[in-house]
Amino acid sequence: MLNKIRNLGIEKYIDLILLIFLISFPLLASPFRVELMSKCVIYLIFALSLDILWGSAGLMNLGHAMFFGLGGYVLALSYAVKNGVPAFMVSFGVTELPWFMQILQNQAVAFLLGLLVPGAVAALLGYFIFTSRVKGVFFNIITLALASLIELFFNNQQKYTGGANGISGLPPLSFGGSPLSILETYYLVLVVALLVYIFCRWLNNCRFGLILRSVRENESRLQFLGFNPAAFKLVVFVVSGMIAGLSGMLYVPVNSFISPNNIGVVFSTSVLVWLAVGGRGNLTGAMIGAFLITWMESLLSERLDDSWQLVLGAVMLIVVVFFPKGIIGTLIDWRKNKTGHQQPSECDDSAEQAITPDNYNVIREKV
Amino acid sequence: MSFLELQDVSVSFSGFLAVDKVSLGVEQGETRVIIGPNGAGKTTIIDMITGKTAPTGGKILLDGADIAGLDPYEIASKHKVGRKFQGPNLFDCLTVYENIEVALAGHSSVFKSFVYKRDKAIKEEIKSILSQINLYNKRDVLSTSLSHGERQWLEMGMVIAQKPELITLDEPTAGMTADETCKTGEMIKTMMKDKTVIVVEHDIDFVEQIAQKVTVLHQGKLLAEGSFDEVKKNPKVVQVYLKDDDDEEVEKDA
Numbered sequence: 001m002l003n004k005i006r007n008l009g010i011e012k013y014i015d016l017i018l019l020i021f022l023i024s025f026p027l028l029a030s031p032f033r034v035e036l037m038s039k040c041v042i043y044l045i046f047a048l049s050l051d052i053l054w055g056s057a058g059l060m061n062l063g064h065a066m067f068f069g070l071g072g073y074v075l076a077l078s079y080a081v082k083n084g085v086p087a088f089m090v091s092f093g094v095t096e097l098p099w100f101m102q103i104l105q106n107q108a109v110a111f112l113l114g115l116l117v118p119g120a121v122a123a124l125l126g127y128f129i130f131t132s133r134v135k136g137v138f139f140n141i142i143t144l145a146l147a148s149l150i151e152l153f154f155n156n157q158q159k160y161t162g163g164a165n166g167i168s169g170l171p172p173l174s175f176g177g178s179p180l181s182i183l184e185t186y187y188l189v190l191v192v193a194l195l196v197y198i199f200c201r202w203l204n205n206c207r208f209g210l211i212l213r214s215v216r217e218n219e220s221r222l223q224f225l226g227f228n229p230a231a232f233k234l235v236v237f238v239v240s241g242m243i244a245g246l247s248g249m250l251y252v253p254v255n256s257f258i259s260p261n262n263i264g265v266v267f268s269t270s271v272l273v274w275l276a277v278g279g280r281g282n283l284t285g286a287m288i289g290a291f292l293i294t295w296m297e298s299l300l301s302e303r304l305d306d307s308w309q310l311v312l313g314a315v316m317l318i319v320v321v322f323f324p325k326g327i328i329g330t331l332i333d334w335r336k337n338k339t340g341h342q343q344p345s346e347c348d349d350s351a352e353q354a355i356t357p358d359n360y361n362v363i364r365e366k367v
Numbered sequence: 368m369s370f371l372e373l374q375d376v377s378v379s380f381s382g383f384l385a386v387d388k389v390s391l392g393v394e395q396g397e398t399r400v401i402i403g404p405n406g407a408g409k410t411t412i413i414d415m416i417t418g419k420t421a422p423t424g425g426k427i428l429l430d431g432a433d434i435a436g437l438d439p440y441e442i443a444s445k446h447k448v449g450r451k452f453q454g455p456n457l458f459d460c461l462t463v464y465e466n467i468e469v470a471l472a473g474h475s476s477v478f479k480s481f482v483y484k485r486d487k488a489i490k491e492e493i494k495s496i497l498s499q500i501n502l503y504n505k506r507d508v509l510s511t512s513l514s515h516g517e518r519q520w521l522e523m524g525m526v527i528a529q530k531p532e533l534i535t536l537d538e539p540t541a542g543m544t545a546d547e548t549c550k551t552g553e554m555i556k557t558m559m560k561d562k563t564v565i566v567v568e569h570d571i572d573f574v575e576q577i578a579q580k581v582t583v584l585h586q587g588k589l590l591a592e593g594s595f596d597e598v599k600k601n602p603k604v605v606q607v608y609l610k611d612d613d614d615e616e617v618e619k620d621a
Contacts, residue, residue, distance in 0.1 A: 206481060207474060208477070211469065225470050226443035228475075
C-alpha cells in the first residue's frame with residue numbers, strides 16, 4: 001500500500017493540491033474572486049475535454065471552441081426564449097418562435113441538447129473526417145476552417161443568435177425556482193469539474209485510453225492488429241465534444257453573456273495555448289495550464305495597462321520554447337529521471353517525425 | 368484447395384506492374400519463404416494479403432473467403448492475419464508490456480475496449496508471450512529504448528498475441544546479428560509451429576533454417592517454387608538471385 005502511494009505519479013499529487021486549493025478558495029477570497037474562479041474551473045473542464053482528444057489520441061483540434069460555444073448557445077437561447085420572443089429577435093421582425101426554439105423553452109430538454117448538439121456535430125464532422133482518413137496537419141486545417149465557419153455562421157444569423165452582440169443578461173443558475181448564490185454556483189461547478197476529471201482519468205486508464213495512445217503513436221500499425229482507428233477517433237471526438245459542450249453550458253449562467261467570441265478561432269487558440277503551456281496527455285497539465293493562464297490574464301490586466309498581453313505572451317513563449325512538453329510534462333520527466341525510472345524524453349509529439357534507422361523504412365513506406 | 372491461395376494476382380502502381388499474375392498456394396501449417404531480388408514484389412504481395420494494398424486483378428482466398436481489397440483491420444480481426452513489418456513497427460512511447468497488451472486478440476472493438484479488464488488470465492498470457500520473446504525482464508521499459516533486435520522480437524510477440532491463423536513476416540531478421548538471427552529462426556519454429564507462416568527474407572542461411580518450401584519472385588513474376596535445395600540448384604534462380612552481389616553491381620552500372 002505504502003509502495004503504491006510512493007509510486008503515485010507527481011501529477012496525482014498536484015491534482016490533489018489543486019483540488020484542496022479550489023475547495024478552500026472561497027474561505028479566503030472575496031465573492032468577486034470566487035466568481036472569477038468559477039469561470040476558471042469551467043475552463044479547466046474545457047481544457048480536460050481537449051486533453052483527451054489532443055493529449056491522448058494526438059488529434060489536435062484547432063477549433064475546439066465550437067463545441068464549447070454550441071453548448072453555451074443552446075443554453076443561452078433557452079434562457080432567452082423562456083418568456084416568449086426575446087427583444088433581439090423582435091427587432092429583426094420575428095414575432096413567433098420557430099420550432100427549434102420552442103423546444104428550448106423546456107429547461108430539461110435544453111440541458112440535454114446542450115450535450116447532444118455538440119455531440120451530434122462532433123459525430124457528423126468526425127464521421128466524414130475520420131472515415132475519409134484525413135490525418136495530421138490536414139485534420140488541423142479542417143478543424144480551424146470549421147471553427148471560423150461556425151463563428152461566421154453565428155455572426156450572420158443575427159435573427160436567432162444576436163449576431164456579434166451575442167446574447168446578454170442571462171440569469172444565474174437556479175434550482176427549483178430560487179437562483180443559486182455565487183458560492184453555491186462555485187461549488188456546483190467544482191463538483192461537475194471533479195466528476196469530469198474522474199471520468200477522464202478512467203478513460204485514460206482503461207483499454208480505450210491505451211488504444212487512443214496507440215492511435216497517437218502509430219495509427220497505421222494499429223490497423224494490422226485488427227483495430228479500426230476511425231471508430232476510436234470518432235468516439236473520443238464525440239465524447240470530447242460533449243464535455244466541451246458541458247463546460248460551455250456552465251459558462252453561460254456564470255458569465256451571464258455569450259458571444260461569437262466563445263465559439264470561434266481565438267478562443268480555440270486559447271485552449272490550445274493552455275495545453276501547450278501546461279502539457280498534454282496527463283490531464284494535470286491541461287488543468288494547470290488553464291488555471292495559470294486565465295489567472296495570470298486577470299491579475300495582469302488589473303495591474304498593468306495595455307502591456308499585460310506582452311508579458312503573458314513572453315511567458316508563453318518561454319514555456320513553449322524551453323519546456324516543449326509543457327510545465328507538467330517536464331516535471332513528470334524530471335521526477336522519473338530522479339527516481340531512476342525510464343526517461344521518455346524522446347517521446348514528445350515530434351517523435352513521430354524523427355527519422356531513426358529503425359523507423360526509416362516505416363516513414364518511407366508512409367510517404 | 369490450399370489454406371491461402373493467390374489466383375492470378377496483379378497490382379500496378381500508376382502503370383508500373385509491380386506484381387504480374389502471381390498464383391501460389393500455401394497449405395495450413397506450412398512455413399513458406401518468399402525470396403527474390405529487390406523490387407521483385409515480395410513486400411507488395413504481403414501488402415495485398417494484409418490489406419495495405421488492393422490488388423488490381425485476381426483473387427486472394429484465405430480459407431475459402433476472398434479477402435482481396437478488404438480493410439487491414441477486417442483482415443486482421445475477422446480473417447486472423449498477423450503481420451510483422453519490415454523494420455520494427457511498434458508503438459514507440461508505450462512500454463513493452465503495453466505493446467503486447469494492445470495487440471491481444473479479441474479486444475479490438477470500441478465496446479470491448481471499455482469493458483476490458485486486465486484479469487489473471489490476461490496477465491498470464493502476456494507473461495507467457497513476454498517470456499517467449501525474452502523480454503519479460505524489460506516489460507516496463509519503453510519500446511524506444513530496446514535494441515534493434517529486441518524491437519524485432521517485440522513485434523513478433525505482438526503478432527503472437529494477435530493469435531493469427533496466418534502470419535506474415537517481412538524480413539524478420541533485418542539488421543540482426545548472426546546470433547539474434549539464429550534465435551529468431553528458433554522462435555519462428557517453436558512459437559509459430561502450428562500456424563501458417565509466410566516469410567519474406569534475404570538471408571540465405573536463415574531461409575535454409577526455417578523454410579519448408581521456397582517461392583522465388585523476379586520482377587513481379589513467379590520464377591520458381593520448391594524445396595530449398597531444389598530452388599538453390601535451379602539455374603534460373605541462380606542467375607537472377609543467388610549470384611554474388613558484385614554481379615548485381617555490375618548490372619546496375621551497365
